[in-house]
Amino acid sequence: MLHxxxxxxxxxxxxxxxxxxxxxxxxFRVTGSAANGxxxxxxxxxxxxxxxxxxxxMPGKDGLALMKDIDAMALPIVPIVISGHSNFQYAQxxxxxGVSEYLLKPVxxxxxxxxxxxxxxxxxxxxxxxxxxxxxxxxxxxxPSLEQAEMLRQYTSLVDRILQLPHPGSSVNLxxxxxxxxxxxxxxxxxxxxxxxxxxxxxxxxxxHYFQQLxxxxxxxxxKGNTHFVVKKVCDYIAGHYMDEIHIVDMASFANxxxxxxxxxxxxxxxxxxxxxxxxxxxxxxxxxxxxxxxKVYEVADEVGFASLPYFNRVFKNSTxxxxxxxxxxxxx
Amino acid sequence: MKLKKxxxxxxxxxxxxxxxxxxxxxxxxxxxVLLMAIFTQMYYTKxxxxxxxxxxxxxxxxxxxxxDFYIRQLIQSTSTLIAGPLASSLDxxxxxxxxxxxxxxxxxxxxxxxxxxxxxxxxxxYVALNYSEIVNMFVVSADRNVVxxxxxxxxxxxxxxxxxxxxxxxxRQVRILPTHLTRYPQFAGVPVVSIVIPIYSTEDAGxxxxxxxxxxxxxxxxxxxKFTLGQSGFFxxxxxxxxxxxxxxxxxxxxPRQLTDLRSLDLSSQTSVQPWGDKEVLLASSRSxxxxxxxxxxxxxxxxxxxxxxxxxxxxxxVLILSLxxxxxVPLLSHRFVQPILRLTNTVSDLQIRxxxxxxxxxxxxxxxxxxxxxxxxxxNTLDIIKSMAYLEKVPKIERIARNLxxxxxxxAKSPDLEVTLGEELEHLRNYLQIVHIRFPKHFQSHLVVxxxxxACPIVRLTLQPLVENAVKYAIEPLGGKGAIxxxxxxxxxxxxxxxxxxGPGIPExxxxxxxxxxxxxxxxxxxxxxxxxxxxxxxxxxxxxxxxGEAYGLGITSFIGRGAIVSIRLPLRDFAEIG
Numbered sequence: 001m002l003h004x005x006x007x008x009x010x011x012x013x014x015x016x017x018x019x020x021x022x023x024x025x026x027x028f029r030v031t032g033s034a035a036n037g038x039x040x041x042x043x044x045x046x047x048x049x050x051x052x053x054x055x056x057x058m059p060g061k062d063g064l065a066l067m068k069d070i071d072a073m074a075l076p077i078v079p080i081v082i083s084g085h086s087n088f089q090y091a092q093x094x095x096x097x098g099v100s101e102y103l104l105k106p107v108x109x110x111x112x113x114x115x116x117x118x119x120x121x122x123x124x125x126x127x128x129x130x131x132x133x134x135x136x137x138x139x140x141x142x143x144p145s146l147e148q149a150e151m152l153r154q155y156t157s158l159v160d161r162i163l164q165l166p167h168p169g170s171s172v173n174l175x176x177x178x179x180x181x182x183x184x185x186x187x188x189x190x191x192x193x194x195x196x197x198x199x200x201x202x203x204x205x206x207x208x209h210y211f212q213q214l215x216x217x218x219x220x221x222x223x224k225g226n227t228h229f230v231v232k233k234v235c236d237y238i239a240g241h242y243m244d245e246i247h248i249v250d251m252a253s254f255a256n257x258x259x260x261x262x263x264x265x266x267x268x269x270x271x272x273x274x275x276x277x278x279x280x281x282x283x284x285x286x287x288x289x290x291x292x293x294x295x296k297v298y299e300v301a302d303e304v305g306f307a308s309l310p311y312f313n314r315v316f317k318n319s320t321x322x323x324x325x326x327x328x329x330x331x332x333x
Numbered sequence: 334m335k336l337k338k339x340x341x342x343x344x345x346x347x348x349x350x351x352x353x354x355x356x357x358x359x360x361x362x363x364x365x366v367l368l369m370a371i372f373t374q375m376y377y378t379k380x381x382x383x384x385x386x387x388x389x390x391x392x393x394x395x396x397x398x399x400x401d402f403y404i405r406q407l408i409q410s411t412s413t414l415i416a417g418p419l420a421s422s423l424d425x426x427x428x429x430x431x432x433x434x435x436x437x438x439x440x441x442x443x444x445x446x447x448x449x450x451x452x453x454x455x456x457x458x459y460v461a462l463n464y465s466e467i468v469n470m471f472v473v474s475a476d477r478n479v480v481x482x483x484x485x486x487x488x489x490x491x492x493x494x495x496x497x498x499x500x501x502x503x504x505r506q507v508r509i510l511p512t513h514l515t516r517y518p519q520f521a522g523v524p525v526v527s528i529v530i531p532i533y534s535t536e537d538a539g540x541x542x543x544x545x546x547x548x549x550x551x552x553x554x555x556x557x558x559k560f561t562l563g564q565s566g567f568f569x570x571x572x573x574x575x576x577x578x579x580x581x582x583x584x585x586x587x588x589p590r591q592l593t594d595l596r597s598l599d600l601s602s603q604t605s606v607q608p609w610g611d612k613e614v615l616l617a618s619s620r621s622x623x624x625x626x627x628x629x630x631x632x633x634x635x636x637x638x639x640x641x642x643x644x645x646x647x648x649x650x651x652v653l654i655l656s657l658x659x660x661x662x663v664p665l666l667s668h669r670f671v672q673p674i675l676r677l678t679n680t681v682s683d684l685q686i687r688x689x690x691x692x693x694x695x696x697x698x699x700x701x702x703x704x705x706x707x708x709x710x711x712x713x714n715t716l717d718i719i720k721s722m723a724y725l726e727k728v729p730k731i732e733r734i735a736r737n738l739x740x741x742x743x744x745x746a747k748s749p750d751l752e753v754t755l756g757e758e759l760e761h762l763r764n765y766l767q768i769v770h771i772r773f774p775k776h777f778q779s780h781l782v783v784x785x786x787x788x789a790c791p792i793v794r795l796t797l798q799p800l801v802e803n804a805v806k807y808a809i810e811p812l813g814g815k816g817a818i819x820x821x822x823x824x825x826x827x828x829x830x831x832x833x834x835x836x837g838p839g840i841p842e843x844x845x846x847x848x849x850x851x852x853x854x855x856x857x858x859x860x861x862x863x864x865x866x867x868x869x870x871x872x873x874x875x876x877x878x879x880x881x882x883g884e885a886y887g888l889g890i891t892s893f894i895g896r897g898a899i900v901s902i903r904l905p906l907r908d909f910a911e912i913g
Contacts, residue, residue: 016721084713
């Protein structure tokens with residue numbers, strides 16, 4: 001199963017891309033969609049997709065900048081670029097950032113499928129890296145809720161495991177990603193002293209020491225009394241706007257904290273990631289709406305902010321264990 | 334093109350102005366100097382001649398007068414000698430008997446030697462008193478007895494028979510005989526002028542004899558010697574009978590003119606310019622009625638015109654100086670004068686260049702504006718939105734046509750690489766034809782039967798699709814889509830021929846001729862000013878093919894009324910062997 005993130009500013013195109021991926025029935029699923037480059041960047045750290053499908057021309061951080069950052073961090077993500085231009089300079093730039101798939105608008109399903117299948121092969125080498133990143137992500141999410149002893153055990157074991165990876169290049173990459181992510185979390189949570197960024201070449205002991213310091217900083221953070229209030233505020237907003245697309249970037253700025261911190265607070269207070277929480281709210285609302293027999297399923301999906309029916313169906317099934325139609329039959333409609 | 338031309342113009346102006354100015358100044362000044370020289374030559378010559386003639390005629394007549402006066406005085410002074418009474422009153426001496434000559438002449442037979450000696454004495458005394466230049470004096474009686482101033486016992490009349498005056502008839506008027514050499518024993522070979530004075534009887538006034546005075550040319554020499562003419566100019570005197578009376582060269586004295594170098598001269602007119610020897614001479618003469626002599630002044634023309642030579646030399650000097658000045662100063666001056674003009678010219682041509690650039694930029698702007706009429710981002714995004722909606726709503730034909738339209742526009746708007754491969758052109762054509770197929774859903778047929786071995790052959794971009802579009806417009810549309818288009822390709826030795834055929838109504842003959850003429854014009858000149866809007870597609874494609882591949886390539890049109898038309902594209906066959 002490959003996780004796909006879609007970044008495209010046009011609603012219709014984005015929706016169609018999501019639906020195309022969902023419809024392919026070739027082992028791909030959309031984990032999220034973003035309307036601009038900044039949001040896509042946040043969602044990458046949140047969802048760790050395997051493939052990024054991105055437009056080039058987007059407001060804010062554009063597709064090229066996004067790919068440049070992915071390339072610079074050596075994130076284990078395969079990008080697929082879509083563009084109206086067969087502009088050679090764009091294509092050249094994209095190739096420089098390691099892009100091998102360049103699709104022209106309007107994207108046809110068949111072409112997208114071919115591109116995704118080709119991307120699968122490229123991903124094989126990044127699999128291992130990807131699993132570890134998921135673990136890093138998981139640990140950082142869990143930090144607020146873990147007992148100190150357990151936290152220390154998991155943390156040291158993860159750092160050791162990364163250090164002992166057979167391929168030193170990927171080891172350094174992962175450590176850098178880990179450090180960047182943790183620093184961002186600390187920053188967002190209001191750490192007193194920002195850590196220096198992860199240095200390039202260090203011995204294992206120094207690396208352990210560096211990560212030790214990161215954790216000490218986290219432990220030294222006095223738990224903020226109002227974190228609950230912050231999460232509550234965001235939850236209230238989501239409850240009132242379930243029909244819209246709700247983006248973590250907007251919420252982070254709404255709550256005046258970093259995306260990472262918001263994400264980790266969500267995990268702490270709700271037990272779910274931000275994206276899962278939002279989907280949960282929407283599916284709960286959808287369940288209510290499905291009780292109305294006059295409503296078609298796609299109308300329900302539309303009302304809770306899903307442009308793509310297959311995507312809605314899949315998210316609904318993930319959440320409830322059944323499809324919307326099965327749900328209806330279950331309740332006797 | 335225009336820009337380059339202007340640039341060239343500017344350079345040539347800059348380079349040649351100085352040269353032109355030098356040449357101009359030089360020719361103007363040389364021309365004026367030349368003109369001046371010609372005028373000087375003409376007027377100076379005239380003036381010189383006039384001056385010479387005025388001076389020399391005046392001088393020669395003055396000389397004549399002086400000589401006349403001298404001779405008249407001489408004659409005057411002899412009157413006492415030959416008349417008698419007056420002389421006796423002047424000189425009461427016994428030895429000088431004025432009546433002696435009269436008496437001797439009247440009756441010379443009874444005169445003694447003593448008497449004759451007294452006559453001789455009288456003559457000698459006269460000479461001693463008056464004129465030292467007198468060589469000899471003779472009293473000649475009517476029957477030609479001669480008493481000489483230097484008489485002697487040996488003296489006989491026979492001694493004087495060779496003198497020119499001896500046989501001269503007795504006349505009442507004074508005769509002046511031109512220079513001749515004396516032959517008498519006392520003074521032989523002396524050049525003298527003889528003055529023959531008639532003696533009248535004091536009693537009856539009858540002609541009784543003559544007094545002959547031979548005078549040396551001393552006096553004449555002294556008179557003429559004062560006058561010089563130029564360096565080698567001189568005066569000479571010729572008697573009416575041609576005898577040279579006087580000449581600066583004493584050897585010529587007394588000779589007939591015909592025996593000397595003066596023989597070629599024409600003395601008939603008072604003033605003249607004549608060739609003499611190897612040069613041109615100015616000649617002026619004046620005649621005395623008293624002596625019957627001509628006093629002539631002769632001077633080589635070039636000496637008289639020495640002023641002219643100076644003028645000529647100074648003209649040359651002026652030419653040199655002027656040329657030098659022009660060559661030295663004009664570059665300096667031209668720099669000062671031309672610089673502002675050059676600056677002006679440059680400014681003007683800059684302006685022109687700027688204008689041309691502006692024109693180009695405006696044209697570019699127009700093209701840009703035309704391209705921007707469809708903002709590509711908007712176009713492709715909108716087409717993708719349409720396609721996405723179609724996808725979500727499950728209308729695949731809309732998806733397809735949206736994608737085809739996007740592809741067609743992308744290919745058309747691509748930065749103009751001149752050449753693509755036939756494969757790319759065919760791909761583009763397929764995209765276009767898919768739209769046509771959607772447009773005419775059931776009956777339209779298109780067949781692209783091109784062997785893949787031609788796929789890599791180069792072709793000017795946007796050759797096939799505009800021609801097919803043309804065929805769709807004139808063949809398929811009138812049939813309501815119930816037609817077919819065939820695209821095929823084959824090759825001869827070195828030419829690839831791609832044919833676009835349709836089964837439409839064909840091209841009307843008139844129109845076909847127009848099209849073929851237009852194509853021929855384009856082949857010849859590269860463009861066709863009278864191309865009509867309808868044939869723009871064909872003309873444009875043909876023009877681009879001819880420009881790229883040369884006159885041997887391009888379009889050919891055949892039509893069969895009611896059955897269809899064929900446009901054949903001739904291309905150079907390249908990149909074929911690798912595949913073939």
